[in-house]
Amino acid sequence: MKLPIICPSCEHALKVSSLICDHCNTEVNGNYEMPLYLKLTSEEQQLILQFFLASGSIKEIAKQAGTSYPTMRNYMDDLIEKINKMKNESSSNY
C-alpha cells in the first residue's frame, strides 16, 4: 500500500501521529516528523534505491530507465536540489 505523504485536503506535508505494534497492539501517539526519504514521491524513492543498488552509477540507472546519461543526471540534480530545499525548510522550522 502506498504511504500518503501529502494531505489530500490542503496538499501540505503529512506527519505521523500514530504508530502501532503488530505483535501486542500497543499504540504510540504523537506528532512525529516524517523522515525526509519518505517525504519523496514513490518514483523518487525508487530512483534513489536503484541508484544505490547500481553502486552509484548514473550511467547504469540511465540504461535501466531507457534515458540518456544527461537526462538522468539532470533528474538527479533536480532531486538533490529538492532534497536540499526540504532539508533547509525542515531545519528552519525548528
Add this chain to the structure above:
Amino acid sequence: MFNWRSVFNPFEKYSEKQLLTVGILFFIIGCAIGYFYNLTFDGAIDIHYLKGKQTLKNAFLENAIIIFIATSVLFILGKAFNRKTRLIDILNVALIYRIPIYLASLFILFPFLQKASEKIVNDLAENKLKIDSPEILLISLAGIILVVFIVFAIYLLVKGFKIATNIKKWQHTVVLIITLIIIEYLTLFTIHNFLN
C-alpha cells in the same frame, strides 16, 4: 522502437554512443552531399550552391569547422552554466543539429526546383517575370519548407544544449540564442577567410 519523441528530442533518450554514431554518419553524408552536388555549407545554418566545383577537402573542412566552432563555443557556455556539462554531449548536439540541414540540402536539389529557379532567373533577365507564375509559387513553397528545416535544426540545438547543461531559466535561453548568432558569424567568417 520509432516514435516521434525520438525525432523531436533524441538527446533525452539515446545514449552518447548512439548519438555520436548517427552524428558521424550524417557528417559523412553531409560532406558527400556537398562534394557531389557542389554545395557549400559555409555557416552554422547555411547552404549555398557553389559556382565552381566543390572539392572533397573543402566539403569535409567546411563541416568540420562548423562542428568544431559550435562544439568549442557551446562547451565554454555550457561549462559556465553548469560545471557538470560534458564535452561528448555538446559534440553530439553539434553533430545532430546538422541533420535537418543536410536533409534540407537534399531537398533543394530536386530537379523541378532547379528548373523553376532557372526559369525565374531567365524571366527576370528578360523582364517578363510574373509574380503569380507557378515557378514563383513553387520556389516560395520550397522556401517555407527550407525555413522549417532550419528552424528544426535550431530547435534540436537548443533542446540538446538544454539537456546537456540542465538550464531552465529564460535568461539562459536568451544567452544561448545570442551565442548561436555569434557561432553563425564565426563560422561564416572562418570559412570565407580561411577556406574559400
